[in-house]
Amino acid sequence: MKQVTLYCDGSSLGNPGAGGWCGILCFKDKQKILSGGEIHTTNNRMELLAVIESLKALKEPCVVDIYSDSKYVCEGINSWLKNWVAKDFKNVKNVDLWQSYLQVSSPHSITAHWVKGHAGHPQNELCDSLAKQAAKDMIAKDEAARF
Secondary structure, three states: OEEEEEEEEEEEEEOOEEEEEEEEEEEOOEEEEEEEEEEEEOHHHHHHHHHHHHHHOOOOOEEEEEEEOOHHHHHHHHHHHHHHHHOOOOOOOOHHHHHHHHHHHOOOEEEEEEOOOOOOOHHHHHHHHHHHHHHHHHHHHHHHHHO
């Protein structure tokens, strides 16, 4: 299987509020940047959506190392998810997204690594910037729709 690195981040301008996400998929010397947003969401949802949407872009099963500054995402993937599934997601927030994650992650071998945010890692800094821009773009789209 191909070895892929995924850097991801989510942003929310207000929690809840307009949100954005970004994922950067890296394979050898190639890089693919993905981003998007929602008008009313939370930071945790955007963090997780960055992972989901990025995994959807993979065309074949891969070994994926995820780098995120979200302990929610990293602990969820590495530790909590098995118990949540066993307990049928009772009292778990963002069940819809965690179930989507289970579907899109199933062909892959995934390990999530927590990295300190705003610590100067180039790809994580770029993800942070693009996720914030995606959130701002959602506000602009919403305002334009009301005009």
